[in-house]
Amino acid sequence: MRIYFSIFICIFSIGIQAQGNIPKALKELNKETVPYIMVNELKGKKNMVFLDAREVNEFKVSHIKGAIWVGFDRFKAKPIVKKIRNKKTNIVVYCSIGVRSERIGEKLQKLGYKNVYNLFGGIFEYKNSGGKVVNSKNIETDSVHTYNKEWSAYLNKGIKIYED
Template sequence: MKKIVLLFLVISSATFGQKKLDKLLKKWNTRNVPYMSVKTLALPKTDAILLDAREEKEYKVSHLENAICVGFDNFKLEETIAKLPEDKKAKIVVYCSLGIRSEIVADKLIKAGYTNVYNLYGGIFEWKNADFKVIDTLGNNTEKVHAFNKNWSKWLKKGKKVYE
C-alpha cells in the first residue's frame, strides 16, 4: 500500500509541476513557435542544431552538448544565420533557462525563413530536471546550471544552482 501511495504522490507532483510550467509559459509566450520536449530532443534519432539563447555567462556554467551560444540581450540574427546551414529546412532547437527568451530568438529565425524551428519546452532547467547531461566549457559533465536569478531558479529541481 505504501508503494502505491508513494507512486501516486510522485505522479501527482510531476503532473502538478507540469501544469504550473504550462501556466508560466502561457503567461510569457505567444506560442508562435512549436515546442519540442526534452525527451524528444534526447532521442538518438533527433538530429538538430542547438542554439542557446542564454547569455554567455550562463552558457559558460553549462549547456547542452554541441549547443551554439547565440545570446539574447545582444542577439544578432545575421551572425546567427552565418553559423547555420544554408538549408532553411534544417531542424533547429532553441533553448534558454525555461523557454521564454528562446521563443523570441526562434521566432526571429522563423521570420528569416527557417521552417523547422522549435523552442525547447522548459529549457535547460527541464533538461536537467529530466536527468539529461549538461557540459561545461571544457566539455566535461557537470551538475552546475546557471539559475538566472533566485525567482526563476525555483524551476530547477536538479543540479547545482549557480548565479554568477
C-alpha cells in the first residue's frame, strides 16, 4: 500500500510543483470525501480532537499541540475507538497538506464518526498561517517535517526538515 501511495504522490507532485500551490494539489489529489476545515475556522472552536495522520518520524519533529498520532501506513482503528468513544466528537485530521488525512478521515467516517474534518493545507498551512507547533518533548518549535524535498515547497514559514 505504502509503495503504491508513494509512487502516486511522486508522479503527481512533479506536475503539481510546477503549478505551485496547496489548493491545486488538493484539487488534483483528493476526492473531497471528507469536508475541509480551514485553519482560520479553528480559532474559537472548542472540543476539537486533532489526529495527526503523518508517519511517526514526521510527528516527532513537530505536530499541533495536543494532537494524537494515528499515522497513515499503520493506522489502527481500535486505539482511536477506545480514545474517542463519542461518535459525534469534532475530529480534525491533518497531515502535511491534506492528502493522507483525507484517507484516514474516510476510515473514521466508516467507523461511524459523524463530525470528521480534513484540515485544508494540513500542518503546512497551519504553520504558514502562524500556528504554533511542538516537538516530541512538547516544546514549541519552528521545525516542520516536509515529507520530502518536493513537498517542502508548500511550507513557507518554519524550518524544513526531510530525509533524502
